[in-house]
Amino acid sequence: MAKVLRTFRDAPSGRVVNPGDEIHPTPGRHEELAEQGLVEPPGAGAKAAEPPVNKMAEPPVNKAVTAPAEPEKRGPGRPPVRR
Incomplete structure (x- = not known):
């Protein structure tokens, strides 16, 4: 399998191939196309890159919750009557 770098018409198949397409040429044809x-x-x-390193420090286990608790959600309409 060969990855196409430039647009050209592939003679054996008769179709136009665009950059990024993959074709399956014979070994001799592959070398010929690579020379051009x-x-x-x-x-x-394709070379696989190493996964990125996570540079953030882990949060401490005993950290207090600083986000406020979510208020009670009400539906549409008038608010309840307080007595």
Whole structure:
């Protein structure tokens, strides 16, 4: 499988391929297209990056809750009568 770098018409299939498409050329055809700069060179696969490091410190276990409690939600209409 080869990833296309530039737009060109693929002769065997007769279709126009765009950058980012993947085609399945024979090994000889793959080298020929790579020399012309149309596809990635053979053996050039996607390199996986390492996951990012989380630099934030963990919150302490005994930290007090600072967010206020949510008020009681009421439905639409008049407020209740207090007696």
